[in-house]
Amino acid sequence: MHSIAWWPIAILVGLATITDLKSRRIPNWLVLPFLVAGIAVSGWQFGWHGVGRSLEGAGLGLLAFGVLFLMGGMGAGDVKLMAAIGAWIGPGQLLIALVLTGLAGGLMVLGWATFGGFIGELLDGTGKVVANLARGEAGGDEMPKISNALGRKMPYAPAIAVGTLLSFFAGK
Numbered sequence: 001m002h003s004i005a006w007w008p009i010a011i012l013v014g015l016a017t018i019t020d021l022k023s024r025r026i027p028n029w030l031v032l033p034f035l036v037a038g039i040a041v042s043g044w045q046f047g048w049h050g051v052g053r054s055l056e057g058a059g060l061g062l063l064a065f066g067v068l069f070l071m072g073g074m075g076a077g078d079v080k081l082m083a084a085i086g087a088w089i090g091p092g093q094l095l096i097a098l099v100l101t102g103l104a105g106g107l108m109v110l111g112w113a114t115f116g117g118f119i120g121e122l123l124d125g126t127g128k129v130v131a132n133l134a135r136g137e138a139g140g141d142e143m144p145k146i147s148n149a150l151g152r153k154m155p156y157a158p159a160i161a162v163g164t165l166l167s168f169f170a171g172k
Contacts, residue, residue, distance in 0.1 A: 004041065004088050006168045008034075013161035016081050020157035026077025031084045038087030053090040060094050061086030078156045085164050096170050101163025105156060112154045 012034050016026045035058060042050035061082035068074035086094045113119040 004038075004045075004090075006165070008037075009085060009088055009164060009168075012084065013081075013157065013164055016077075016157040017155075017161045020077070020155040024075075024153070024155055026075070026081050026157055028077075028080065031077065031080040035080070035084035035087045038084060042087070042090075054087045057086030057088070057090040057094050058083045059086070060091045064098055074156065075153075078160065081157065081160055085160070089164075089167070093167050097164045097167035099163075100166045100170065101160050104162040104166075105159035108159050109154055 012030070015030055019030065020026050039051060039054045039058070042054035044050075046053070061084070062079060065074050065079040065082040069076060069079045082094075082098075085097065089097065109122070110119070113122040
């Protein structure tokens with residue numbers, strides 16, 4: 001297993017978290033050079049195999065969060081951030097990071113909704129989705145709606161940061 005130092009990723013996710021919390025954006029100037037650097041460092045350390053592994057990680061991050069972006073649940077900056085992280089850590093560790101990010105994000109959403117005063121709406125909407133799925137209806141006519149959904153969107157970079165950093169310790 002190839003290993004990459006954790007500290008460049010910690011710097012990236014730290015800066016991404018700060019910018020996401022302040023402006024609700026993760027800028028291209030932060031993530032795109034980091035993605036290219038991840039491919040270059042992997043190539044420098046591990047040769048063509050490292051480049052391939054890095055491209056696989058970036059592709060997996062792009063695919064996983066790209067689907068969420070298309071569904072309206074993720075911003076484009078989050079997608080690019082996960083692709084950049086994937087370029088550094090590769091697909092194996094990225095899978096672990098994705099699971100841990102989902103768990104961290106779920107807990108953060110519950111806190112966000114509780115302190116934002118819309119936990120009841122969130123749980124009601126979740127119940128409708130589960131009921132639709134149980135009936136075999138992927139969407140159904142009663143898709144959940146949260147009032148002022150755009151104003152209540154949670155910055156997701158903190159969850160990505162927690163999940164990614166925890167992935168460095170998950171297998172040890």
